[in-house]
Amino acid sequence: LEQIKIPPSVVEINDYTFRGCSSMELIEITSLIANIGKFAFSECKKLRSISIPNSVEEIGKFAFSECVSLTQVKLSNSLILIGDHAFNGCSSLLQIDVPSSIQSIEGYTFEGCSSLKQVKIPSSVTRIDEYAFFDCTSLAQIKIPSSVLEIGNLSFRGCSSLSQVEFELPSSLKSIGKNC
DSSP, X not given: OOEEEEOTTOOOBOTTXXXXXXXXXXEEEOXXXXXXXXXXXXXXXXXXXXXXXXXXOEEOTTTTTTOTTOOEXXXXXXXXXXXXXXXXXXXXXXEEEOOTTOOEEOTXXXXXXXXXXXXXXXXXXXXXXXXXXXXXXXXXXXXXXXXXXXXXXXXXXXXXXXXXXXXXXXXTOOEEOTTO
């Protein structure tokens, strides 16, 4: 299976739906789905880009994990949750713009995205969970908005190119985790 067009009649993409479709290069979602299930597209090794429609509110755990050719992701402006490990191991992903509808960057979400150079974190984010950007070895700089009240353990560990962190420590800051 190399490409698929999901028609408007589809209302959800369930867990594990296309997991392991290692030849999948193109996914076109034209439907008004609200959720993408866990592991839905994980291990689609040839998938290069994905545009999440504005109808999507949740991306499940591991939904795009190990999509090693994925370079481009356009996230929905209606997104409320990006599940943990959602883009884990997407080693070709270059940049990500977290939409302003997101309040938390879950654990391991971008772990192992070794080509990730740019991340935009909006002021709606109040928490960056453990291992969120672990081993993002190409990430050179990051601006953490003052809205962030908690940064989890090891959230930026292994970011060997990280040379600039812009973060104004707010008086409301609750915690910065170990080996952050």
